[in-house]
Amino acid sequence: MSELVFRAAEPADLDRTVELMGLGFPVAHKFSRGFLQWQYYDNPAGPPLGCNIDDGARLVGHLMGIPLNVRRRGQPVTVTLIMNVATHPDFRGRGLFLELVRRVAEMSAARGHAGVVGVANAQTIRAYETRLSFQNVAGLEAHVEFLPQRTDMARALATADFAHRWTDDTLGWRLKNPANPLKIVAETADSLIVEGASSLPFVRARGAIPREGLTARGHGLAVGPGVVLGLTPAGTSRRRLALPIPERLRPSPLRMIWLNHDRPGDRLDPDRILFSFLDFDAF
Template identity: 30%
Template sequence: MEYEFLPIKTDKASIDEIVALLQITFPESNKFTYAYIEWQYKNNPDGEVVGYNAYDSGKLIAHYALMPFKATVFDKEELGLLSLNTATHPAYQGKGLFVKLAEMSYELARHNGYGFVIGVANANSSYGFIYKLNFQKIGELEARIGFGALKRLKDEENKVNYYKREWSDASLRWRLNNPSCNYKVTEDFIFSMTSVFFIKAILFEKYGGFLFHKKETEMKLRKLNLWIGIDNSIDWKASNYFEIPKRLRPSPLNLIFKDLTVNNRKLELNTVLFNALDFDAY
């Protein structure tokens, strides 16, 4: 069967059909609204979404989107892409559409000067990214729960970060305007609500001089903090945080990386800084 493959557009009609496909593919999620996709795909100050759609006789049947952002990679700031929304209509699953869309999206990204793709894959999607699309599995994100400040190792013990997402005032304002989440910003932390009423998630710590104006959500009853990410400067032995046993997690979250340059770059787990703010969990 012949399918038509076209780059993603962000006009109203295109977003409407993407939202409809995402809602059919993920009926248990309530975040895939027009406002959410417009925010993700069109309003990002680092650039509009990159990716491809597949059509059957004019009907959208599969979709793969990548979000532009800036990061420091091996001491150089460059534009990269976060692997984001993947959806295939239930009637068309098992036909290899995801791999086809991904390969076309990465070629388009190379042509447009993007240096890499990074993503967080669960147990179901990790195999396809690693073995079909040649992603590197950097390692599993840590998940800890506790309270209070995060204690840091002494400077001489800190690891060098070869990967770190770079946030500007504009990109941070945009990120925290996510219409599907509520946030609280303090001097030291950015928190998000979670689905557990007594737990809030730490998205980012000590974000410096960023200016931000948004109605804050009341979180006084949320006494415990959830931390997800990779940060080798944290002294977990001195912090009041404990690792969540893997058997209690919904799924392992694997950080994956694909170099789009000719240099075949690889990242080491102990040289990566990755916060919950850096992807779309909250």
């Protein structure tokens, strides 16, 4: 066995990354060269930052983060959003996941980003929290609705500790996901309602984003069942004709995680988060 080599991820690694993601997530069919090119390198917020691990000619570990422009307590900053993590089945149990996250966090701080954000599942949340010092912010709420929930976006943005700063460019890029194209299906006075395919049959993935600063518009109505996954600041949204999805029925209960580079002990208020599936590409 060759000595493992840790190095920065590069565009030339895409084909081997697709192969590794297929080994790590055999039932996920979205990972293709075109999907990763879009997700990593077409993002108008900036170039990605990631770490790969080589064992000779084999790619055996991968973690990629992409820039995400957000408001942190009202101040505009850029953070690193963890997108994809995978280790080769032959190399699991050797701490490679922890080392990948540590190295990408170091890259993020060196680039001047304010912190690292991501979504952890039941298998990784303990490692993020106890071994890597991430904040376990909150479990993402999930419900199926038959009418879109009403969110006071102005109030949500004013009170949020953390919220995505959308632009026409980043929204246009997000809508062009080659594995799951999205569509603006409706609008309210202060929100755009966006939908795409979900993992549930006959149910659309649905999310609302602030219209503030955007020229894009929606024409029509959001009709039929939609699954909503994310967080809204307390007291800023009201559900209508909605049913919560119990955690036992979710494929993998998801939790938002956060690491502040400037003040490691700083904590986000879980009741002041504006975060949806559109922010982390859940479907």
